Amino acid sequence: MAQIKIYGVKEKLNLIKGTLSNVIHSCMMEALEIPPNKKFHRFFPMDKEDFYFASGRTEAYTVIEISMFEGRTVEAKKQLLKLLFERINSDLSISPLDIEITIFETPKHNWGIRGFPGDELALNYKVNV
Template identity: 40%
Template sequence: MISVYGLKQTLADRRAKIAEVIFDCLEMSLGVPKQRHALRFELLEAENFYLPINRSQDFIVIEINLMLGRSEQIKKRLIKGLFSSLQSRVGILPMDVEITIKEQPEHCWGFRGMTGNEATDLEYQVHR
């Protein structure tokens, strides 16, 4: 699951572009085929989203849940790719993007009626 939080007034019209950037970066950095993760947008009213100091109305938070196992280098490549692509393709400056990768062991994931450590047919490698 990937969650993107931002102000409704600035995020609503950019959802498709942001989703495309996220899916492209997951594929390039992690080898995850496009749209293999669920992605949700949390469009917040200004009274429910207090921006950090020195950030613009474009400020977004991206939370990415992954199975434990990717190297530090690969996770950094994903984060830096997101900063770069969001700026070049959507117009959101790196200063206005906060990214958190949350990792859980494979057995803590459940999908298609099994736990993550039981899935032997994934189209991508978790441990790299």
């Protein structure tokens, strides 16, 4: 299970939502073996005056937060980061300098999904990759 939040300046982010969502999900499927139908993305387009970031970044600056069940290996998470930086750059021409990604992992029992604690769900995919 993974939930993804994407933040950016609305004038830039709104133009690329569909493509960015597809890029992110392709990386999740490859690096973490997330099934194709498990795509949970939320976009937060922000007014410029509400989105402060360090100098050296452009208005393409994008923050990606990934919340997921714990259990993936360090190697799988590093592969995910690598793929995200590469594909966002190649498919959307956004420099890795303008991308920040944070992965938040929590135990399954801290999730509530479809009326059950996450550790009581029968998943059709593996988490320990």
